[in-house]
Amino acid sequence: MKSIICVLLLTTSAIWIEAKRERYDEYTVYRIKPKNEAQMKLIDELGKNEGVDLWTKVRQSYVDIMISPKQKQRFHEFVEKHDLDISVFIENGQKLIDDEVKVNKPNHRIGLEFNFLYYYRLDVIYRHLYKLEAQYPDIAKVVTIGKSYEGRKIKGLHISRKQNTRTIIIEGGIHAREWIAPATTMFILSRVLNNSNLNQQNLFDEFNWYIFPVVNPDGYEYTHTTDRLWRKTRQPNNGSRCFGTDGNRNFDFHWREIGVSSDPCSETYGGPSAFSEPETRALSDFIKSQKDNLWMYVAFHSYSQLLLFPYGYTSEHAENNDDLQSIGNAASMALFTRFNTSYVVGSVYETIYGASGSSMDWVLGVVKTPLSFTYELRDKGRFGFLLPSNQITPCGKEIVDSFEALISQAEKLGY
Numbered sequence: 001m002k003s004i005i006c007v008l009l010l011t012t013s014a015i016w017i018e019a020k021r022e023r024y025d026e027y028t029v030y031r032i033k034p035k036n037e038a039q040m041k042l043i044d045e046l047g048k049n050e051g052v053d054l055w056t057k058v059r060q061s062y063v064d065i066m067i068s069p070k071q072k073q074r075f076h077e078f079v080e081k082h083d084l085d086i087s088v089f090i091e092n093g094q095k096l097i098d099d100e101v102k103v104n105k106p107n108h109r110i111g112l113e114f115n116f117l118y119y120y121r122l123d124v125i126y127r128h129l130y131k132l133e134a135q136y137p138d139i140a141k142v143v144t145i146g147k148s149y150e151g152r153k154i155k156g157l158h159i160s161r162k163q164n165t166r167t168i169i170i171e172g173g174i175h176a177r178e179w180i181a182p183a184t185t186m187f188i189l190s191r192v193l194n195n196s197n198l199n200q201q202n203l204f205d206e207f208n209w210y211i212f213p214v215v216n217p218d219g220y221e222y223t224h225t226t227d228r229l230w231r232k233t234r235q236p237n238n239g240s241r242c243f244g245t246d247g248n249r250n251f252d253f254h255w256r257e258i259g260v261s262s263d264p265c266s267e268t269y270g271g272p273s274a275f276s277e278p279e280t281r282a283l284s285d286f287i288k289s290q291k292d293n294l295w296m297y298v299a300f301h302s303y304s305q306l307l308l309f310p311y312g313y314t315s316e317h318a319e320n321n322d323d324l325q326s327i328g329n330a331a332s333m334a335l336f337t338r339f340n341t342s343y344v345v346g347s348v349y350e351t352i353y354g355a356s357g358s359s360m361d362w363v364l365g366v367v368k369t370p371l372s373f374t375y376e377l378r379d380k381g382r383f384g385f386l387l388p389s390n391q392i393t394p395c396g397k398e399i400v401d402s403f404e405a406l407i408s409q410a411e412k413l414g415y
């Protein structure tokens with residue numbers, strides 16, 4: 001009898017958890033190709049409505065936008081009225097999420113090997129960091145830089161083979177739903193520790209690395225348990241029913257000036273004040289503490305296949321714009337060599353559109369570290385944020401190749 005009750009309880013609780021999940025049945029992702037600046041402004045405005053979610057930033061080349069079933073009629077009227085050029089990219093969001101759940105079934109039992117076949121929960125990622133620390137006791141150490149709003153620790157791995165050398169900081173997962181970002185930072189971390197390519201290993205050995213795979217742990221966990229397409233942090237907003245702030249609009253450099261919302265319900269809400277989020281405070285405090293030796297900063301996002309550099313807040317060029325372009329081009333060429341994956345290189349403002357308050361802009365503008373980059377990883381919209389986990393390894397390999405070029409070209413230019 002007891003076991004029957006037990007089974008019943010388990011079944012009902014599983015159903016309850018399932019029912020609580022956000023669903024995206026018949027949510028459709030459209031690609032819009034704006035014909036002019038006026039259409040770009042219109043799309044930007046459209047993105048502010050409920051049931052409308054901009055998957056990419058608004059830009060000249062294309063904009064991907066997810067529309068809820070309720071909004072579809074209005075959307076089609078809008079398209080008709082303004083003569084927009086649209087095509088369907090993802091017919092039914094829920095189907096891709098279901099496909100991902102079917103495939104992404106890592107076994108979370110303690111002791112099982114972490115690998116690059118799956119997307120993992122936070123605890124598995126952190127457990128792996130400790131395992132690597134134990135495996136490489138002389139060079140690897142787990143560091144904790146602070147806590148999220150819900151009290152999760154923000155952990156990373158410090159890898160250093162030499163004393164007092166140049167530091168590279170890598171950040172992943174500030175946007176929760178971009179799962180390929182934490183996975184890729186873990187991949188880089190594995191290759192910094194152990195690389196069969198000796199040129200890469202020798203080059204990487206010269207640096208002091210701090211790699212933080214999940215800087216928005218609350219959001220990341222929420223995408224696993226409740227809403228696969230959650231982007232922001234999870235701090236409640238005073239006087240609003242909507243939670244969270246866009247961590248990559250929350251840094252204190254031209255905060256909330258452009259490409260950012262003051263509406264707490266928006267996906268790009270910049271927060272009530274700069275550094276309002278414990279996560280961005282922790283990360284920025286840590287970066288400042290490394291200021292003297294900080295040589296390069298790299299943030300990982302998805303998707304669109306872009307390698308971006310400052311600035312996002314203005315069309316004006318950074319002082320070292322030409323160097324950043326040359327370094328980015330070298331990295332993009334090296335990346336292309338392996339699987340013919342193409343990445344576009346440029347400043348945020350010129351490549352996408354204005355967006356202020358990012359960690360990358362802040363690192364160059366405030367910390368004054370001249371080498372500051374952002375990768376927007378795979379793909380170009382076929383799966384968008386729902387990139388299948390069998391792409392983690394190829395994505396990781398080409399990114400590590402690009403990293404080698406990113407560093408070598410910067411050295412060649414005298415950095």
Ligand SMILES: [Zn+2]
Binds near residue numbers: 301302
């Ligand atoms: Zn992002």
